[in-house]
Amino acid sequence: MTTRDDGGVRDTPYLVVDEHQLESNLAAMASHAATLGVALRPHAKTHKTPEIAARQLAHGAVGLTVATVGEAEVFADAGVDDIFIAYPLWAVGLRAARLRGLAGRVRLRVGADSVDGVRMLAAAVHAGSDSAPPLAIAVEVDSGHHRSGISPERAAEVAATALEAGLLVDGVFTFPGHSYGSGAATPAAGDEAAALATARDALVAAGIPCPVVSGGSTPSARAADGGVLTELRPGVYLFGDAQQWELGTIEPATIALTARATVVSRRENVAIVDAGSKILGADRAAYASGYGRLLDHPDARITALSEHHATITFSADAIVPPLGTVLRVVPNHVCNAVNLVDDLIVEREGVEVAAWAVAARGANT
Amino acid sequence: MTTRDDGGVRDTPYLVVDEHQLESNLAAMASHAATLGVALRPHAKTHKTPEIAARQLAHGAVGLTVATVGEAEVFADAGVDDIFIAYPLWAVGLRAARLRGLAGRVRLRVGADSVDGVRMLAAAVHAGSDSAPPLAIAVEVDSGHHRSGISPERAAEVAATALEAGLLVDGVFTFPGHSYGSGAATPAAGDEAAALATARDALVAAGIPCPVVSGGSTPSARAADGGVLTELRPGVYLFGDAQQWELGTIEPATIALTARATVVSRRENVAIVDAGSKILGADRAAYASGYGRLLDHPDARITALSEHHATITFSADAIVPPLGTVLRVVPNHVCNAVNLVDDLIVEREGVEVAAWAVAARGANT
Numbered sequence: 001m002t003t004r005d006d007g008g009v010r011d012t013p014y015l016v017v018d019e020h021q022l023e024s025n026l027a028a029m030a031s032h033a034a035t036l037g038v039a040l041r042p043h044a045k046t047h048k049t050p051e052i053a054a055r056q057l058a059h060g061a062v063g064l065t066v067a068t069v070g071e072a073e074v075f076a077d078a079g080v081d082d083i084f085i086a087y088p089l090w091a092v093g094l095r096a097a098r099l100r101g102l103a104g105r106v107r108l109r110v111g112a113d114s115v116d117g118v119r120m121l122a123a124a125v126h127a128g129s130d131s132a133p134p135l136a137i138a139v140e141v142d143s144g145h146h147r148s149g150i151s152p153e154r155a156a157e158v159a160a161t162a163l164e165a166g167l168l169v170d171g172v173f174t175f176p177g178h179s180y181g182s183g184a185a186t187p188a189a190g191d192e193a194a195a196l197a198t199a200r201d202a203l204v205a206a207g208i209p210c211p212v213v214s215g216g217s218t219p220s221a222r223a224a225d226g227g228v229l230t231e232l233r234p235g236v237y238l239f240g241d242a243q244q245w246e247l248g249t250i251e252p253a254t255i256a257l258t259a260r261a262t263v264v265s266r267r268e269n270v271a272i273v274d275a276g277s278k279i280l281g282a283d284r285a286a287y288a289s290g291y292g293r294l295l296d297h298p299d300a301r302i303t304a305l306s307e308h309h310a311t312i313t314f315s316a317d318a319i320v321p322p323l324g325t326v327l328r329v330v331p332n333h334v335c336n337a338v339n340l341v342d343d344l345i346v347e348r349e350g351v352e353v354a355a356w357a358v359a360a361r362g363a364n365t
Numbered sequence: 366m367t368t369r370d371d372g373g374v375r376d377t378p379y380l381v382v383d384e385h386q387l388e389s390n391l392a393a394m395a396s397h398a399a400t401l402g403v404a405l406r407p408h409a410k411t412h413k414t415p416e417i418a419a420r421q422l423a424h425g426a427v428g429l430t431v432a433t434v435g436e437a438e439v440f441a442d443a444g445v446d447d448i449f450i451a452y453p454l455w456a457v458g459l460r461a462a463r464l465r466g467l468a469g470r471v472r473l474r475v476g477a478d479s480v481d482g483v484r485m486l487a488a489a490v491h492a493g494s495d496s497a498p499p500l501a502i503a504v505e506v507d508s509g510h511h512r513s514g515i516s517p518e519r520a521a522e523v524a525a526t527a528l529e530a531g532l533l534v535d536g537v538f539t540f541p542g543h544s545y546g547s548g549a550a551t552p553a554a555g556d557e558a559a560a561l562a563t564a565r566d567a568l569v570a571a572g573i574p575c576p577v578v579s580g581g582s583t584p585s586a587r588a589a590d591g592g593v594l595t596e597l598r599p600g601v602y603l604f605g606d607a608q609q610w611e612l613g614t615i616e617p618a619t620i621a622l623t624a625r626a627t628v629v630s631r632r633e634n635v636a637i638v639d640a641g642s643k644i645l646g647a648d649r650a651a652y653a654s655g656y657g658r659l660l661d662h663p664d665a666r667i668t669a670l671s672e673h674h675a676t677i678t679f680s681a682d683a684i685v686p687p688l689g690t691v692l693r694v695v696p697n698h699v700c701n702a703v704n705l706v707d708d709l710i711v712e713r714e715g716v717e718v719a720a721w722a723v724a725a726r727g728a729n730t
Contacts, residue, residue, distance in 0.1 A: 011458060011459050011730035014730070067672060069376075087639075088629045088630050089629070090627050092689065094374050095376045098376075114630065114688060146676075148630035148637050263455070264454065264513065265453050270511075272512060278727075278729055282642075282647040282648040282701055283647040284647075304512065306542065308432045309512050323479060323482065324457065324485075336642055336643065336647055336672065340704070340727060362643075364378055364643055364673070
């Protein structure tokens with residue numbers, strides 16, 4: 001329990017956004033993109049929150065990136081009119097109809113990494129009729145993360161198929177997820193630039209204009225030099241998390257989201273708090289030192305995580321917080337933490353001022 | 366998308382329960398508990414679903430176990446009248462009032478592993494008045510998992526404090542979470558029995574009756590010999606998951622819950638499906654071979670997991686499913702997967718027959 005300024009109380013665990021730090025982080029990335037001369041299209045999967053989307057747009061974002069049709073529907077309902085679903089959708093069934101509906105009311109771009117996928121997208125918006133709402137694609141290429149994405153040399157195959165099928169082609173994109181590793185951001189940003197340049201050149205050589213060259217990831221966004229990129233799609237930057245902290249992408253003082261958790265058990269140099277994987281998420285990357293970090297105890301480590309217990313191990317000479325103490329826990333991967341709650345509690349100068357609905361929580365389809 | 370018998374469609378990813386297999390798993394554990402001569406009090410954190418709780422009670426469960434006051438409230442609202450919150454609650458603020466409310470309407474037992482925690486519980490139900498609803502505690506002891514729980518030798522301190530403070534004492538409990546490891550279930554069940562016997566004997570030696578001796582975990586429940594135990598609290602057994610599969614606790618043919626996911630991208634021996642950590646959970650225990658398993662492709666491994674992508678690596682000579690194929694993915698840790706969805710889709714003989722609300726999803730407080 002923490003006491004609010006209005007005398008109310010709130011049971012732990014819950015997620016808190018520091019509004020001042022959030023604004024600072026939004027401004028910093030907007031400034032970075034402006035300095036590079038690229039458009040900023042933040043990935044809204046991180047926050048899933050219309051209030052935050054509005055703030056990103058107010059800071060100059062050209063539109064949003066999302067991962068699913070469901071996320072796009074939530075943000076379209078909230079008034080966002082330019083959305084990129086950066087995912088190679090397989091557009092059949094209900095999803096096809098939902099996509100056609102979206103394309104009719106926002107400026108919509110969808111990812112594609114196969115000729116067959118593009119044909120499904122075209123069939124979805126046409127739905128057997130000659131008139132179709134405009135739908136743009138961007139060709140996803142693999143820049144070294146080896147997830148989805150066609151090889152950059154083959155990007156024109158997908159783009160040409162899209163044009164033949166009556167779709168628009170915005171350009172090319174990649175997600176350099178291999179930027180998540182110790183010392184990996186700069187090489188990954190180099191891989192990203194090289195892959196995107198190859199893909200762009202392949203389109204141009206095929207006579208297909210390529211106005212959009214879009215890169216992603218919070219680590220690589222910082223390392224990007226702007227060169228080939230026309231657009232950045234970072235997600236985590238607005239909150240930060242323990243992964244970014246441990247990767248060295250951010251300073252812990254800039255972290256804008258923490259879980260508030262109560263010490264419920266303790267022994268020797270260990271405290272157990274009531275935030276587990278059902279509010280922090282269970283992510284633990286190979287490079288992570290534990291299952292999250294303590295904002296006010298940087299030397300402590302979360303050495304085990306259950307659904308409702310985090311086991312915090314303090315150094316031998318540390319004073320372990322007493323039972324009932326409320327601690328600030330930084331999730332390893334903030335995107336998965338946010339997706340576990342219905343509301344983000346917003347504090348200004350330590351005082352609760354709002355609760356923002358995570359309107360796209362669970363929007364997996 | 367998969368086609369339903371009624372001609373409807375449903376976009377992937379979503380979680381499906383095989384009703385026949387669920388019933389079989391419920392019956393098997395009920396039979397196991399009856400054979401051991403112990404009460405079954407399943408941990409409802411796994412399913413969070415009133416429909417399933419009703420089925421567990423119909424199979425003879427004496428009540429439910431839950432992890433949070435919020436879960437208890439959901440199941441009390443659904444008519445469950447005997448609930449054990451197996452967690453060392455720190456009962457202050459709203460939580461104290463909520464606990465008092467619950468104790469007034471169901472037979473309530475709460476975990477405790479400290480003298481201070483018990484005093485807070487007593488203060489919560491008394492709330493400054495002489496009349497209080499009855500509240501029972503069970504003393505949590507550490508049997509080797511080293512999470513919460515007092516050492517078994519000291520269990521009587523907590524129990525005696527509870528009696529002095531006007532609470533009831535049901536007995537003792539432990540969670541032998543160290544049963545989750547290769548070959549660990551039988552030794553952990555032995556540790557559990559030994560710790561609980563020590564704790565029970567400590568209470569009895571102090572003149573405190575100890576009718577309840579409660580053990581937990583799906584792996585150790587199977588290995589338990591019943592001896593000291595009067596109650597079992599397994600959670601995962603009703604669905605099964607990839608962790609239990611890889612631990613050898615269950616046969617994969619008994620798995621009753623899978624995520625349906627569509628192949629959206631493929632290359633060489635790799636397929637990418639649209640189920641990621643936002644529907645499977647991000648759990649990956651040290652002993653796990655990957656981020657989940659494929660029910661129909663036991664040789665394949667999920668070698669990487671993002672929020673909306675699982676990277677499935679097939680053996681070099683396997684036929685990789687084509688784009689658009691719907692696969693059945695088994696989450697590593699089913700409790701965290703269920704907590705990510707609003708509904709479980711229920712199939713009987715492969716036909717969708719119901720959607721059950723995961724009513725306690727997100728009930729973290």
